[in-house]
Amino acid sequence: MRRLVSGNEACAEAALRAGIRFFGGYPITPSTEIAELMAEELPRVGGVFMQMEDEIASIMAIVGASAAGVPSMTATSGPGFSLMQEGIGYAAMTEIPVVVVDVMRGGPATGLPTKGSQGDLQQARWGTHGDHPVVVFAPRGVEETFALTLRAVDVSERLRVPVILLTDEFIGHMREIVSFPSRVEVYHRQRPRVASSEYVHYAEENNYNAPYASYGGGYAIHLTGLTHRADGFPINDAPTIRWNNERLRAKIEDNLAYLEDNYIDDDPDADTLIVAVGSSARSAYEAKLLTDKPLAYIRLLTLWPFPDATIHRLARGRKRVVVPEMNDGQLCREVQRCLSGDTELVSVTRNDGSMLTPQEVLEVL
Amino acid sequence: MRTEIRLSGRGGQGLILAGIVLAEACGVYEDKQVVQTQSYGPEARGGASRAEVIISDGQIRYPQAYDPDILVALSQPAFDRFAPKIKKSGLIFADSFYVHTDRKDVVLMPFSETARNEIGREVVTNVVMLGALSAVTDIVKLESLKKALKHRVRSAFLDLNLRAVDAGYKLGKEIWKKRSS
Numbered sequence: 001m002r003r004l005v006s007g008n009e010a011c012a013e014a015a016l017r018a019g020i021r022f023f024g025g026y027p028i029t030p031s032t033e034i035a036e037l038m039a040e041e042l043p044r045v046g047g048v049f050m051q052m053e054d055e056i057a058s059i060m061a062i063v064g065a066s067a068a069g070v071p072s073m074t075a076t077s078g079p080g081f082s083l084m085q086e087g088i089g090y091a092a093m094t095e096i097p098v099v100v101v102d103v104m105r106g107g108p109a110t111g112l113p114t115k116g117s118q119g120d121l122q123q124a125r126w127g128t129h130g131d132h133p134v135v136v137f138a139p140r141g142v143e144e145t146f147a148l149t150l151r152a153v154d155v156s157e158r159l160r161v162p163v164i165l166l167t168d169e170f171i172g173h174m175r176e177i178v179s180f181p182s183r184v185e186v187y188h189r190q191r192p193r194v195a196s197s198e199y200v201h202y203a204e205e206n207n208y209n210a211p212y213a214s215y216g217g218g219y220a221i222h223l224t225g226l227t228h229r230a231d232g233f234p235i236n237d238a239p240t241i242r243w244n245n246e247r248l249r250a251k252i253e254d255n256l257a258y259l260e261d262n263y264i265d266d267d268p269d270a271d272t273l274i275v276a277v278g279s280s281a282r283s284a285y286e287a288k289l290l291t292d293k294p295l296a297y298i299r300l301l302t303l304w305p306f307p308d309a310t311i312h313r314l315a316r317g318r319k320r321v322v323v324p325e326m327n328d329g330q331l332c333r334e335v336q337r338c339l340s341g342d343t344e345l346v347s348v349t350r351n352d353g354s355m356l357t358p359q360e361v362l363e364v365l
Numbered sequence: 366m367r368t369e370i371r372l373s374g375r376g377g378q379g380l381i382l383a384g385i386v387l388a389e390a391c392g393v394y395e396d397k398q399v400v401q402t403q404s405y406g407p408e409a410r411g412g413a414s415r416a417e418v419i420i421s422d423g424q425i426r427y428p429q430a431y432d433p434d435i436l437v438a439l440s441q442p443a444f445d446r447f448a449p450k451i452k453k454s455g456l457i458f459a460d461s462f463y464v465h466t467d468r469k470d471v472v473l474m475p476f477s478e479t480a481r482n483e484i485g486r487e488v489v490t491n492v493v494m495l496g497a498l499s500a501v502t503d504i505v506k507l508e509s510l511k512k513a514l515k516h517r518v519r520s521a522f523l524d525l526n527l528r529a530v531d532a533g534y535k536l537g538k539e540i541w542k543k544r545s546s
Contacts, residue, residue, distance in 0.1 A: 175401040177392040286427035
C-alpha cells in the first residue's frame with residue numbers, strides 16, 4: 001500500500017512490524033516523532049513504551065528489556081547518543097541485541113536541534129570505549145529507513161549485537177511515498193535446546209542465529225560488563241581475555257558478506273569514483289546525473305563494518321575519489337585507508353545545517 | 366520531468382499542511398514520485414516559513430528545491446526572500462492582500478480574501494491556494510486534492526476544506542482566463 005510518511009514515521013512503523021515490543025527513550029529533536037508513535041502504538045500490540053529520565057536510563061532500559069527476551073529499541077539524536085555510548089558498549093560486551101536510532105543533527109553539544117548533519121558517522125563506530133562489535137546502517141531516504149529499520153532489528157536479534165540506524169534531520173522530517181509490504185518476515189530469537197544445567201550463555205556456538213536464553217526464561221545466566229568466561233562470570237587471565245575479545249570480533253568478521261550492503265553504479269570508463277552515504281548521497285547522485293562525464297559511484301547502506309575491500313577494488317586505477325558529506329570529512333578519513341597508488345582524494349564537505357547541494361558536488365566533478 | 370514547488374508565507378498559514386496535501390495528492394492518488402520537506406523549528410515560527418514539494422515521473426534524488434518552477438508567496442517577507450530565487454521560466458503566485466509588488470510577471474490572486482469572504486474562514490487560505498494551483502497548472506488534479514484532504518483533514522473540518530478547494534479552483538480558472546485574454 002502506497003502512503004506518504006516521514007522518515008521518523010517509517011522508522012517507527014518498521015520497528016513495530018519487525019517485532020520491537022519495548023521502547024525506552026527520552027524525547028529529543030529531531031527524533032521525537034519516533035518516540036511519539038511508539039508511545040501510541042506499542043500498547044495496542046501488547047508492547048511497553050517507557051519514557052525514561054534521560055538517555056543513560058533509556059539505553060539501559062532497552063538493554064534490560066532485551067535481556068529479558070523482548071526485542072527493544074530507542075531513538076535519539078546527537079546529545080542523547082553521546083550519553084548512550086556506555087550502554088551501547090555494555091550491550092556489545094554482554095551480547096544483548098538492541099537497536100539504537102540516531103537521527104543526526106548538528107553538533108557538537110546541543111548544536112543545531114532543528115538542522116541536519118552527518119556528524120556522528122565516526123561516533124557510531126567508536127563512541128564507546130574499547131574494541132567492540134557494532135553494525136551501523138545508513139538510509140538515504142524514507143523508504144530505505146523503513147527497509148533498514150527492519151534489517152537493523154533482524155541483524156541485531158540474529159547476531160546478538162547492538163545495531164545503530166543513522167538517519168538525520170533531513171530524512172527524519174522529509175515525507176516520501178513508501179510502498180508498505182503486506183507481510184514482513186520476522187526472525188524470532190532461538191531458545192536454547194539444552195537443559196538449564198547444561199546451558200552456557202556464551203558457548204562456542206556464537207554465530208548467525210545461535211540460540212541464547214533470556215533472563216527469567218528458566219536458565220541461570222550471569223551478565224556483566226566485565227570481561228568474562230563462557231559462563232558469564234568475570235575473569236582476569238590472558239587466554240580468557242583473548243577468547244572474549246576474539247569472540248566479539250569474530251561476530252562481525254565472520255559475517256562481513258552478510259552485513260555488507262552497497263549500491264554500486266560502476267563505469268569502466270570513469271576516472272573518478274564517488275563514495276557517498278545517507279542523505280548527502282542524494283546530492284552526489286543528482287550531480288552525477290547533471291554531468292555527461294563518466295563517473296563510478298558507490299553508496300554505502302551498511303556504513304560499519306566498512307566495506308574496505310569493495311572500495312579498494314572500485315578505486316584501484318582511478319585518478320580521483322570524491323567523497324561528499326555533511327560534516328568535516330569523517331567518511332573521507334575512512335575512504336583514505338582503502339586507497340592505494342597515487343589516487344587523489346577529494347573531500348567535499350558542508351557543515352552548516354543545510355543540505356549539500358548537487359551544484360557543490362558538481363563543482364569538483 | 367522534475368517539478369519543484371515552494372510554498373511560502375508566515376508560520377501558521379498552513380503551508381506545511383498544504384505541502385503534505387499536495388504531495389499526497391500527487392504521490393498516492395496520481396502515482397507520481399514526490400518528496401515533501403519544510404523549514405523546521407524556530408525559523409518556521411514567524412519570519413518566512415516554507416514547505417517544498419518535488420514532483421517527478423522518475424526517482425527523485427536531491428530532495429529539496431534548488432531551482433523552483435513554482436513559487437507561492439502568502440506574505441510579503443516570504444515574497445521578498447524567495448521571489449528572486451526562482452527558475453527563469455518559473456511562475457510566481459502571490460496573495461493579493463498580503464503581497465505588494467510592481468512585477469508584472471507575478472500572478473496576484475486573492476487567496477486570503479476568497480477564504481475570508483466566500484468561505485468565512487481565513488484559516489483555509491492554504492486550501493484555496495491549492496485549488497487555484499490545480500486550476501492554473503498541470504501539477505495536480507482537483508479530484509486528487511479532494512481525496513488527500515479527506516485523508517488528512519479531521520472530519521469536522523472536511524466540508525469547510527472541500528468548499529475552500531472548490532472556491533480556489535474557480536478563482537484560478539477566472540483569473541487565468543482574464544490573464545490569457
